[in-house]
Amino acid sequence: MQVKHYKNLDETLYTDTLANGLKVALLPKAGFHKTYAVFTTNYGSIDSKFVPLGQQELTTVPDGIAHFLEHKMFDKKDGDVFEVFGRYGASSNAFTSFTRTSYLFSATNHVQENLTTLLDFVQDPYFTPKTVAKEKGIIGQEIEMYDDDPNWRLFFGIVQNLYPKHPVRIDIAGTVESIAKITADDLYLAYQTFYHPSNMNLFVVGNIDANETLKWITANQETKTFAPAAPIQRQFPTEAVDGSDIIPYRVIEMPVNRGKSVVGIKGLDQVKQDRSGLVYRTTLNLLFDLLFGDSSANYLRLYDKGVIDDTFGYELNVERTFHFAALSGDTDNPQELSDAIIAILDHAAASPELTADRLELVKKEALGRLLQSFNSLEFIANEYSGDHFGDATLFDLVQIIEQITLTDVKQVAESFIRQAAISVFHIEPKEG
Amino acid sequence: MIQTLTDGVTLNVIPSKQFKTIRIVLTFLAPLDNKTITKRSLLASLLETNSADYPTQTDLAAKLSAMYGANFGISVNKRGNAHFFTVTLTLTNDKFLPVQTGLLAEGLEFLKSVLYRPNIVDNAFEATTFQREKENMTAYLASVYDNKQAYASLKLQALYFKNDENQRVPSFGSQSVLDQIQPDELYQYYQKMLREDQILINVLGDVDESAVQEALADFSFAARQVPTTPLFYHQPTFEQIQEETQTQAVVQGKLNLAYQVPTYYYEPNYLPMLVTNGIFGGSPLALLFTNVREKASLAYYASSSYDAFRGIITVQTGIDSKNKTQVLDIVAKQLASVQAGDFSDDLIAKTKAMIINQYISGLDSTGYLTNQQLIQTLVPTSKIAIADFQQQIMAVTKQQIQALAKQIKLQAIYFLNGEGGQA
Structure with missing residues (x-):
């Protein structure tokens, strides 16, 4: 077990890789009552084309299968896993993103029992035609609920413009049509391939003793046998490297009172899955804080003109196989909002907002916010286990933020923001 | 330990080394009244936006950034028969920062400045800010309709509380009242709120209790009466659903x-x-x-x-x-x-x-x-x-x-x- 003390965070992280390939990270937090554990597979909604374990040929499974699998993991022959966690009052949940699926619990006692439950239920699949059929109604409702959510529609609207082929364009839950095709055999196929311990990690944080916790986990894993670890082959469609296949603009109507506008930027540059990738993401975040943050002159000008309001915001997604930015807000005039953002993006690297003084300011803010977020066990665990930057993690961010220079920020602006990579999506209110 | 700073103003410091932050919460509490709910909601937006010492939004935002990303916000909500106007400032505990900058004192000074020196011109909230925040609030009230879960829950409340005009109004106010609010009248109401609302201050973190007390003495809170309205709300049972x-x-x-x-x-x-x-x-x-x-x-x-x-x-x-x-x-x-x-x-x-x-x-x-x-x-x-x-x-x-x-x-x-x- 490796032990690393991060002095500037006053945190000590314990890590180990078990014989079966499972990566374990443990963070004891003094004074906390709760323990939060998250068990993650590096497998999400985009991983629909792959070579199944022990086979040679690529296969394609129906969209939404990773999320469907997540739901079905809780359903066992002898009942619902929620009930087992419930015995000690623990709460459990799971979520699926583009690139990961995570199972978690939060408990204030019986940590060993709850950890065993977590490991055992995720490592013991049970799918039958009957339970699969029942789930289709529930997930169908979930998809419909998101269909009514204007922010969700806005997000996928821009993602579909940016990615004409890449599966990131498809709703994480799939569609009512695609999930109708899912069978128990499909679930087993995906499960066997992606839920191998060597493709998974476990993060436990809170009121724990690291040595004791690692002993429990190791003992539990030693009772189980797995096929030898093999690298997973996934395949993704090729898209134009110059962005020429991006859809520049689309608009839809929805029964909302106010319109919505989003500008998307597709990353056409290459981001590595190592420390440089984490530095890239952090630098990009600072760039957007400088250009569009609420301490920027741009923000004040647009806010004062009524072009943006408090709903304005931006998010970056830097993930396995894709990265993009989305800047969005509610507005009575979606065209005006997207035009204003694009005007700023067009001259980003030469923007007067990019000064050494302002960089110091946004770095102070980024550092303070990072430290504040270490109050949250959930934040630490979810961030740590979701990132794909090799050995570089959340815990390295204090140092990474401190080292970023104005030159770095300008370079990232040149590399990321390209005219051909920009797209716009609007939601207009539907009359009546 | 709850200390009374003056009549109707209490301070409760909760010392704790568990967190990397210091959280300061000032709650202004008044009896729930449909005539003031909307005013308080608009006030929350105005005071969050700018002030005499931070006349633009970027001035205020830059101050928060300079305090290592201090988190400042004002929210309104109701509980029983009371309306809560809650001012929250979260600071990074500066023992984790590269330089120990005395953030607690700076943060309390900031709170005093934004609360007691609002952006006032001729005894009224500054006109441009006022107009813009009113428009933003109008847009926000309309957007509630777009979140169908929240919308349905508000409609249910309006139905259940149909005979009580104070409970019927959402905690963030209503459009018909908002339309009538003027910048001078709102400033008068704000002064009354500062003077008459019960104030409860809670501070959580690794802080020195006497330092907090000293800084708060600077706020010169006047004595006020604690509301006599019971906190719990009761209503007669409907004969028919x-x-x-x-x-x-x-x-x-x-x-x-x-x-x-x-x-x-x-x-x-x-x-x-x-x-x-x-x-x-x-x-x-x-x-x-x-x-x-x-x-x-x-x-x-x-x-x-x-x-x-x-x-x-x-x-x-x-x-x-x-x-x-x-x-x-x-x-x-x-x-x-x-x-x-x-x-x-x-x-x-x-x-x-x-x-x-x-x-x-x-x-x-x-x-x-x-x-x-x-x-x-x-x-x-x-x-x-x-x-x-x-x-x-x-x-x-x-x-x-x-x-x-x-x-x-x-x-x-x-x-x-x-x-x-x-x-």
Whole structure:
């Protein structure tokens, strides 16, 4: 077990890789009552084309299968896993993103029992035609609920413009049509391939003793046998490297009172899955804080003109196989909002907002916010286990933020923001 | 330890090394009044935006950035018969920063500046800021309509509280009142609020209590009267169930129900009622979730929540509109099951364990802790030891649960019909 003390965070992280390939990270937090554990597979909604374990040929499974699998993991022959966690009052949940699926619990006692439950239920699949059929109604409702959510529609609207082929364009839950095709055999196929311990990690944080916790986990894993670890082959469609296949603009109507506008930027540059990738993401975040943050002159000008309001915001997604930015807000005039953002993006690297003084300011803010977020066990665990930057993690961010220079920020602006990579999506209110 | 700074102004410092932050919460409390709810809501936006010392939004934002990303916000909400205007500042504990900058003193100075030196011109809120924030609030009020879950829940409240104009208005206000507010009149109201509202200050973190006290002495709070309005809201029972249905072009229908309960926060039977609600619909193991979602596959969500300051339990579901009658029937059957004792001892045990787990988990959240302290100041009976909470929850019997469930009376049904609509 490796032990690393991060002095500037006053945190000590314990890590180990078990014989079966499972990566374990443990963070004891003094004074906390709760323990939060998250068990993650590096497998999400985009991983629909792959070579199944022990086979040679690529296969394609129906969209939404990773999320469907997540739901079905809780359903066992002898009942619902929620009930087992419930015995000690623990709460459990799971979520699926583009690139990961995570199972978690939060408990204030019986940590060993709850950890065993977590490991055992995720490592013991049970799918039958009957339970699969029942789930289709529930997930169908979930998809419909998101269909009514204007922010969700806005997000996928821009993602579909940016990615004409890449599966990131498809709703994480799939569609009512695609999930109708899912069978128990499909679930087993995906499960066997992606839920191998060597493709998974476990993060436990809170009121724990690291040595004791690692002993429990190791003992539990030693009772189980797995096929030898093999690298997973996934395949993704090729898209134009110059962005020429991006859809520049689309608009839809929805029964909302106010319109919505989003500008998307597709990353056409290459981001590595190592420390440089984490530095890239952090630098990009600072760039957007400088250009569009609420301490920027741009923000004040647009806010004062009524072009943006408090709903304005931006998010970056830097993930396995894709990265993009989305800047969005509610507005009575979606065209005006997207035009204003694009005007700023067009001259980003030469923007007067990019000064050494302002960089110091946004770095102070980024550092303070990072430290504040270490109050949250959930934040630490979810961030740590979701990132794909090799050995570089959340815990390295204090140092990474401190080292970023104005030159770095300008370079990232040149590399990321390209005219051909920009797209716009609007939601207009539907009359009546 | 609660200290009285002057009549109607209290300070409660909660020393803790558990967190990397210092959280300062100033709560201005006034009796709930539909004439002032909207004003207070607009005031929250104005004071968050700028001030005399930070005349533009970027000035204010830059100050917060310079204080290492201090988190400053003002929110409004209501509880029972009271309206809370809550000012929160979260600071990074500067022992983790590269330079120890005395952030606590700086943060308190900042709060004093934004609260006591607002952006005033000629005895009125500065006109441009005022106009813009009014427009933004108008847009916000309209956008509530776009979030169908929130919309349905507000419509249910309007239906249940139809005879009480103070409860009927959402905590963030209403458009008709907003239209009438003028910048001079709002400033007058703000001065009255500063002068007359009860103020409760809670500070949580690794701080020196006397340093906080000294800095707050600078605020020169005047003495004021504590409101005599009882905190808990009561209303007569409707003889007939109130019903309303609306149709909109949405994919998923929303069916929400309101029930009256006679049990209030930390009054006798409060903890047993928590367990009762937990069994009915308050947890993922509850009868509602199990039977509406898991067994009948009729809904994506189905749950109940208990507002012990207003004596009401609400049920919220998202369903296929064609299943309305069936869902209503299943919901009614679940309550009947709780009343008849038709649920397992295992469910009781798990519900209790979950309630205890949630209570203890709250102690890891700065927001939960400061709020808990605030409520304990207002409702002293709610201040109990963790062990007592556990013991009292564990002591709840099946007979108690059944008896309490019989006191839960259906009063209102709101249905947002999604039929015929395709988004």
